[in-house]
Amino acid sequence: MIVDRAQVAAALPGYELGAQLGAGAYGLVLAGRHRRLNRQVAIKVLTADHDAAAGSFDAEARLLASMDHPHIVRVHDYTEDHDLCLIVMELLAGGTLTRRRKGMSPEGACAVGLAVASALSHAHGQGVLHRDIKTDNMLFDATGLLKVTDFGIAKIVEGSAATASAVIGTPTYMAPEQIRGGRLGPATDLYALGVSC
Template sequence: MSSGHLPPQRIAKYDIERILGSGAMGVVYKAQDSQIERTVAIKVLHEHLRQGEHGADLEVRFLQEAKAAARCLHPNIVTIFDFGSDGAPYIVMEFVEGIELKAHLRSDTFISLPSATDICIQVLEALGHAHEKGIVHRDIKPANIILLENGTVKVSDFGVARLDTSELTSTGFMVGTPNYMSPEGLQGHQVDTRSDLYSVGVLFYELLTRDRPSRDLSLAQNLEKLNSARHLSSQSIRSIKPILERALQPDAKQRFQSSAQFITQLKSIEDMDLTLATTAHFPKPDNYRPDKYVAQAPAEANAFSSSQWSDDLLQSLEHSLARFVGPMAKLLVRKNSRSASNLDQLMANLTRHIP
């Protein structure tokens, strides 16, 4: 590997194309595995961390955690393909093209309750799988959550987030983002799977309010802020509050004890919302003609896929929905078009995502 600020031309067998980004732990490159013609992402541990007081131990831990995280094969987890050392330790991961949830939260549009619920359920599915393998993520936050065009949510940075903060304090870095960390994590105490669930609670709160819970306020005071979320109905707020109240408990014993418990409660919101779906507020696309888009009725309701809808229709729906939900419109249209049996059903499903 080359030194300095220029990206290396090659790491092990991987041809480097460009830098994708840099974080507290390392720099990420887009690369090609020419042997099997696969695009990958490679994370390399920062040089200043390797040269620190605990550098040698940190390199060992980096690769140990990568090996552990490589066991997490799940559709909602960015897959680790390979790891090793070539002058510096590296992890080779699935290259994912999508939108970071962080970018969407910076936009001016609210995320609807169904979308927020769906995102958190998929994150919890990923965490549930990892927790069964003995892996605690420790850094669940919007920057580590990627929204794919087909509606899938991917959680990234398994394999590096669990490194012990004690190895990083001398270099001025903390693994974990304070705004999303559990109270026990902030205090330097032992963390476990319930710490990840607390972070998902913070995430759910932020998706709904566009703000994070304030540590200067009591839990009850933070939950009162839900009443100011104009896109949430009073019925929705009544359903949400008990879930957030449990997820954000300072005492880990009072929180959800597993991802499955958390998911069950979120799905109760999802089921309630399905009964309220209506087409009343979703604008039909210009020159609406159902026969233009659907040649014949499918044999079964699930027989449609997004490829069977006209691109003109999907783009028109994306344009209409974008006025309400911003850049998530494309993702939502493509995901819902796979399950709808006709245009009215598709529009009814999309209406659920309008705040």
């Protein structure tokens, strides 16, 4: 994905842009710094080819902003500029679980599992299924605190379950009901957590 850094900078004049931290199917993540507060942040840059896409990015930002949990990434700001959607989040400088799990002790793996389970319990309590729990969506802050990120394909559920409207997620981590397009519930995310740890 090619991003016009000048467009991002113009849309977020209060921030200084840094290096690219990562990229995925829908966009990329840049390092940033809030100029007045001197707060280090991550800026998720997403392209919205149409109004429905912009609405889903807006929904992700609102969803994350509504969740106050020590193991869920915090959102500081959201803005749209033409075809770009920008989510400003806390910077998680400690890397992904994918990178850190090699050589992790059994106690460390257990701590990761408990932290993610706590984050999922909070999300599920608000009627939210993550649907893409995987080691690349589990990041650590600079102090080593684990945070669950990327609620971009999360689903709001009413009651205890929902039907998958499409097969979305990372196949390696998907529960059988998610692959088959069946009824999804909290167990769907817990299955992915079990595969991850």
